[in-house]
Amino acid sequence: MRYLPTHSKHDLLIGCCVSAFAFSAPSPAQDLKLGKWLPESMQVHGFLSQGFIHTxxxxxxxxxxxxxxxxxxELGVNGSWSVxxxxxxxxxxxxxxxxxxxEAGLRIDYGLANYNVLSTESSLLAIRAGRVLTPLGFYNETRDVAATRPSILLPQSIYFDRNRDLAISADGGYLYGEHRTDFGDFSFNFGLVIPRxxxxxxxxxxxxxxKGEVGGDTxxxxxxxxxxxxSRVRFAxxxxxxLSDFNSSSHPRNQGSFHFNPLILSAQYNAEKWSLTAEYALRRTRLDYLNAHDVAFTGQSYYIQGAYHFTDKLEGFVRYDELVWDLDDQYGYRYPPQLGPSFSRYARDWTFGLRYEILPSLMLSTEYHHVNxxxxxxxxxxxxDETRNWDMYAFMLSYHF
Known part of the structure; x- marks a missing residue:
């Protein structure tokens, strides 16, 4: 199994919204012989994964x-329909x-309409509206399905799993364009959204x-x-x-607005049996309090990952991933102790992983993290009582149809 480009062709635009469609598995409507009740242009897919983690x-x-x-x-069902x-x-x-x-619960990851304003052999202009997957870096649009991620856990310095719902999608509209040339494909995404x-x-x-309320703003x-x-070379x-607003119900001084401005540079090279991927992020964060001093800091994140395909079914990778919350205080020496230890302001993670395709629709993944x-x-x-140096072992069995 190879790493999948996330936004190379028009078919994959909709495939990003139906992530399991990136695989050639037949539609369950065909498997279960439900086609006579469903439109021919309807696709239905799903996935199930179970992870095991030890630290x-x-x-x-x-x-x-x-x-x-x-x-x-993770358990999900998705569908698309060409009306x-x-x-x-x-x-x-x-x-x-x-x-x-x-904590376990049902939610709609995305639900949208995609309309092609212009579609020719070389160009595409489309509008998407609803709850739309957010185009951040290379992997955010396909992070929902384990089989489409390059590892069990994406590089946490850029793709925070603890804030998955905030990052994965938002409510609003996007303008998408793509132009295909002999020199490669060029694309752009622009959206106005309300974050989750x-x-x-x-x-x-x-x-x-x-306790209190946090609400997304435009x-x-x-x-x-x-x-x-x-797809040998990719850049983004x-x-x-x-933006979001927050209001504490117990502390009047803890209310105001949250501003987050990430700039992400992404690059990837794909050879026949190996690939090299790197992403760098500069993150500006500001908390504007109504009745207290504002807080602002700029952080930095980056990772570099090399992957090798030993066989068609077995691949491995090694990755170095680094996160710094505040470039003016990289080791957290000036961070208030009552808010957390100094080493909570950074993380440096070496990761080694393997994944094996047991069946075309069933995959076993394992990885080891050594984190400072x-x-x-x-x-x-x-x-x-956090510990600065720690190890993590992760295993995952994932199925998709």
Whole structure:
């Protein structure tokens, strides 16, 4: 199995909204002989994954310290329907459990309409509206299905799992364009959206442990992309302006607005048996309090990952992933102790992983992390007594149809 480009062709535009469609598995409507009741242009797919996580110290997705946590599972069903040649509808419903960061519950990951304003052999201009997958970096649009991720856990410095719902999709509209040339494919995405801010970990972080409300405000996201012929080389630049308001019900001084501005640079090279991927993010965060001093800092994230395909069914990877929350205080020496230890302001992660395709629709993945720092751990699961140097072992069995 190879790593899948996330935005190279028009078919994959809709495939991003129906992630399992990236595989050539037949539609269950065909498998179950339901075609006579469903339109021929309708696709239905799904996925199921169960993860097992053990950590030497700290907790990740459940009580994983010195025990085996099974609180990491994902179940989803998605479908798409070409109502008209230029109008497609797509939706995905997910049930997910990821410890205290995502306590089991049903939600709509995306539900949208895609209309092709212009479609020729070389160019495409489309409008998407509804709850739309957010175009951040290379992997955000396909992170929902385990089989479409390059690893069990995406690089946490850029693709935070503790704030998955905030990142994966938002409500609003996008303008998408693509132009295919002999030199490669060029694409752009621009959207005005309202972010989803009801994730327990995000609310806990913004409200600093208080009870209250967090609501999304008008935000925007833009991405430019390039892909060479044959998908050998890929580049992307992403920028977003994410806004939300918060109001603590117990502390009047803890109310205001949250501003987040990530700039992500992405690059990938794909050879016949190996690939090299790197992404870099500069993240500006600002909290504007109505009755207190504002807080602002700029952080940095990056990773570099090499993958090798030993056989058609077995592949491995190695990755170095680094997160710094504040470039002016990279080791957290000036971070207030009452808010957390100094090493909660960074994380440096070496990861080694393997994945094996047992069947075309069934995959087993395993990976090992050696981490210095706790910068991407959830404070809900680790309220105190964090350990700076720790190891994590993860296993996942995933099925898709």
């Amino acid at each position: 030497s110290d700290n907790h990740f997705f459940g009580h994983s310290d010195d025990s085996l946590s099974t609180d990491f599972r 008209l040649p230029d109008l497609q509808l797509a939706m995905q419903v997910v049930w997910r459990d990821a410890g205290q960061t995502d 801010t009801d994730g327990p970990d995000f609310m806990n972080t913004v409200l600093r442990g208080d 935000s925007w996201v833009a991405r430019l992309g390039y892909e060479s012929p044959g 630049v992403t920028y977003a302006d994410v 720092g706790t910068g991407w751990l959830s404070r809900l699961e680790n309220p105190q």
